[in-house]
Amino acid sequence: xxxxxxxxxxxxxxxxxxxxxxxxxxxxxxxxxxxxxxxxxxxxxxxxxxxxxxxxxxxxxxxxxxxxxxxxxxxxxxxxxxxxxxxxxxxxxxxxxxxxxxxxxxxxxxxxxxxxxxxxxxxxxxxxxxxxxxxxxxxxxxxxxxxxxxxxxxxxxxxxxxxxxxxxxxxxxxxxxxxxxxxxxxxxxxxxxxxxxxxxxxxxxxxxxxxxxxxxxxxxxxxxxxxxxxxxxxxxxxxxxxxxxxxxxxxxxxxxxxxxxxxxxxxxxxxxxxxxxxxxxxxxxxxxxxxxxxxxxxxx
Numbered sequence: 001x002x003x004x005x006x007x008x009x010x011x012x013x014x015x016x017x018x019x020x021x022x023x024x025x026x027x028x029x030x031x032x033x034x035x036x037x038x039x040x041x042x043x044x045x046x047x048x049x050x051x052x053x054x055x056x057x058x059x060x061x062x063x064x065x066x067x068x069x070x071x072x073x074x075x076x077x078x079x080x081x082x083x084x085x086x087x088x089x090x091x092x093x094x095x096x097x098x099x100x101x102x103x104x105x106x107x108x109x110x111x112x113x114x115x116x117x118x119x120x121x122x123x124x125x126x127x128x129x130x131x132x133x134x135x136x137x138x139x140x141x142x143x144x145x146x147x148x149x150x151x152x153x154x155x156x157x158x159x160x161x162x163x164x165x166x167x168x169x170x171x172x173x174x175x176x177x178x179x180x181x182x183x184x185x186x187x188x189x190x191x192x193x194x195x196x197x198x199x200x201x202x203x204x205x206x207x208x209x210x211x212x213x214x215x216x217x218x219x220x221x222x223x224x225x226x227x228x229x230x231x232x233x234x235x236x237x238x239x240x241x242x243x244x245x246x247x248x249x250x251x252x253x254x255x256x257x258x259x260x261x262x263x264x265x266x267x268x269x270x271x272x273x274x275x276x277x278x279x280x281x282x283x284x285x286x287x288x289x290x291x292x293x294x295x296x297x298x299x300x
Contacts, residue, residue, distance in 0.1 A: 001112060001113065001135065001136070002046060002047060002071070002111070002112050003044055003045040003046065003047070003112065003113055003114065003115070003132060003135060004045065004046075004047040004048070004049055004109075004110055004111075004112065004113070004114040004115070005036070005037070005040040005045045005047070005048050005049070005114070005115050005117065006049045006051065006103065006106055006110075006114050006115065006116045006117070007033060007036065007037075007048065007049070007050045007051065007117055007118075007119050008051050008099060008102050008116065008117065008118050008119055008213065009021045009033065009050050009051055009052045009053075009056070009060065009119035010051050010052055010053050010077070010078045010096060010102065021033060021052075021056065021060075021119040021120060022056055022059065022060070023273070023279065025273075025279065025282050025283045025286055026286050026290070026295075026299070027286075027287065027290060027297050027298070028297060028298040028299065030286075030298075030299050031119075032119065032120055032121065032122050032272070032273070032282070033050075033060070033064075033119050034063075034299050034300070035122055035286070035295065035299070036117055036119070036121075036122070036123065037064055037067070037070070038295070038299050039123070039124070039125040039127075039128045040115070040128045041067070041068070041069035041070060042069075042125060042128070043125065043128035043129045043131070043132045044132045045115065045128065045132070046069060046070060046071040046072075047070075047071055047072050047073075047074075048064055048070060048072070048073045048074070049074045049075075049076065049106050049109050049110070049114075050064075050073070050074070050075045050076070050119075051075075051076055051077070051078050051102050051105065051106065052075045052076070052077060053077065054077055057075045057077065058075075060075055061073055061074075061075045067300060074109055076105055076106060076109065077105075078096045078097075078101065078102050078105050079096075079105075080093060080096065080097070082101075082105055083097065083101075083233065084226075084229075084230060084233070087233045087237050090237075090238055090239070090240040092240045093240040093241075094240075095241070095243065096243075097229075097232075097243060097244055098242075098243030098244040098245050098246075099116075099213060099243075099244070099245055099246040099247075100225055100228060100229050100232070100244040100245065100246050100248075100249045101229060101244055102246075103116055103217070103225060103246060104222065104225055104226060104229060107219075107222045110219055110222075111219070112218070112219070113135040113216065113217070113218050114216075114217055114218075115128070115131050115214070115215065115216050115217075116213065116214070116215040116216075116217065116246070117213065117214050118212070118213045118214075118272070120272050120273045120274075121212055121213070121214075121270065121271075121272035122270065122271050122272060122282070122285070122286075123149065123212070123214050123266075123268065123270060124266060124267075124268020124269060124270070125268065125294070126266050126267055126268045127149045127214055127264075127266045127268055130147075130149055130264045130266060131147055131149065131214075131216040131264075134147040134216050134262065134264065135147075135216065135218075138218075138262075143257070143258065143259060143260055144217075144218060144220040144221055144224070144258075144259045144260070145259070145260045145261075145262060146215065146216060146217050146218075146221060146250065146259050146260070146261045146262070147215065147216030147217075147261070147262050147263075147264060148168070148176060148179075148211055148214065148215055148216070148250075148261055148262070148263050148264070149212075149214040149216075149263075149264050149266050150168055150170070150176075150209035150210060150211065150263045150264065150265050150266070151209070151210055151212050151265075151266065151270045152206070152207060152208075152209065152210070152265075153165060153167070153185075153192070153204060153205075153206050153207065153208045153209075153210045154187075154192070154206030154207070155269060155270060156210060156212060156270050156272075157185065157186070157187055157192070157206075158274050158275060158277075158278055159277070160274070160275040160276075160277035160278060161186070161274065161275050162183070162184045162185055162186040162194075163185050163186075163274060164181065164182065164183040164184070164185065165181075165182055165185055165194075165210040165211065165212070166179045166180065166181055166182075166210055166211030166212075166213075166245075166247030167179070167180045167181075167182045167202070167204070167208050167209075167210055168180075168208070168209045168210060168211060168263060170209055170263045174262055174263060174264075175260055175261060175262055175263070176250075176254065176261040176262070176263040177254060178251060178254070178255075179211060179247045179248075179250050179251040179254070179261070180196055180247075180251065181196065181197055181245050181247045181248050181251075182194040182195065182196050182202050182204075183195055183196070183197070185202075185204070187206070191203065192204040192205070192206050197248070209263060209265060211247050212270050212272070213246065213247075215246065215250075221259065224253055224258055224259065225249060228244070228249040228252055228253065229244055229249075232244040269285070271285050
């Protein structure tokens with residue numbers, strides 16, 4: 001079973017103020033993408049697909065090509081005009097169409113089970129092993145059984161501003177029955193609040209399992225994602241700022257009974273770089289992991 005890691009690395013980084021995907025945080029200048037590939041390869045992933053921007057495409061491809069355990073490295077751009085016939089991007093649209101569209105552009109490159117992650121997030125080695133084990137035991141026929149690695153909300157907040165998270169509801173059997181995209185999540189005066197896409201205020205405990213865009217799929221999901229993306233274009237395609245989030249797409253597929261989504265809680269600590277102020281904390285976390293022997297001082 002050949003496993004593929006898909007890395008979402010096409011973000012503009014407007015809140016960060018630069019291309020955080022290629023900003024070094026490790027002792028040898030390693031990026032968070034380096035640690036992701038290192039952990040994925042150790043867990044049994046051998047093919048890497050990067051969804052990138054044209055200005056970093058070649059640099060990313062050359063950085064990871066020929067590494068031990070990596071069978072192939074491919075890059076692909078998420079273009080605004082790469083959408084179904086009959087639709088076109090609004091002239092004032094600057095950002096790509098969101099994470100559902102990002103996954104869809106990889107379809108011709110995927111031939112088996114694959115994980116999807118963000119380039120600017122650190123997920124931990126256990127998380128990749130959980131997905132590999134999921135792929136080993138997931139049923140190959142019937143309703144597609146997808147996977148998601150969940151983290152505890154309070155561990156994913158940033159002291160430098162609000163964040164958006166896919167807040168999950170997990171049943172006793174381990175299946176996720178709701179994923180709600182909640183934005184503007186912030187902790188103030190020991191209270192965590194946010195607002196969903198309908199404008200409904202949320203008050204959160206901090207213990208909620210949340211999606212950090214670490215998903216496990218098989219190719220059976222592509223036609224389902226296509227239908228959801230088409231619905232998004234019909235309803236919101238003229239909105240220059242609207243994005244089709246994979247969390248919303250998965251929630252719709254769960255509610256319609258077209259997929260099962262199994263949630264896995266990990267003991268690993270998530271951290272990432274949303275704002276420029278997050279970088280110092282990320283560097284400190286990496287340094288602690290290196291000092292503890294979890295990672296070598298130089299990965300490659």
